[in-house]
Amino acid sequence: MIGVLVTFMQPEKFDRSTIARIADELRGPFEGMAGLRFKSFTLDEDGVQARNFYVWDDEEKARSFFTKEIVDKVTGIYGVPPKIEYLDIVGFVDNSGT
Template identity: 80%
Template sequence: MIGVLVTFTATGKFDRSTLEKIAGELRGPFEGMPGLRLKSFMLDEDGARARNFYVWDDEEKARAFFTEEIVEKVTGIYGAPPRIEFLDIVGFVDNSGS
């Protein structure tokens, strides 16, 4: 498994309701996406950074998703270019089935 942390840093602050709308509108394409275990849409405490966290089954699928076209698209959606970090998941707890 591999995690991907995508961070958008605002010049001011992100509006929570706008990010909730973005999350709602973008949820559909990720549901059932092959290789994607989960995706979360997050906002940090001070509102300066929006973060998306992905957990993928394998690195190849994760890296293949983040094309130049995707980066360009999300830059337009969030109004800031993303910082994309690939993280090796060395342990995982999933309580969703309990």
């Protein structure tokens, strides 16, 4: 498994309702996506960083998703380019089934 942290940062605060709307509008294509285990849309406490966290089955699927076209698209949606970090998941706890 591999995690991907996608961070959008701007000097002004993101509007929470805007981030919630983005999450609602964009969730559909991710539901049932091959290779994607989880995706979360988040906003930090200060409201200046919107972060999306993905958990993928493998690195190849994760890296192949983040094409230039996808990066350009999300830059347009969030208004700032993302910082994309790939994280080796060395342990994982999933309580969703309990």
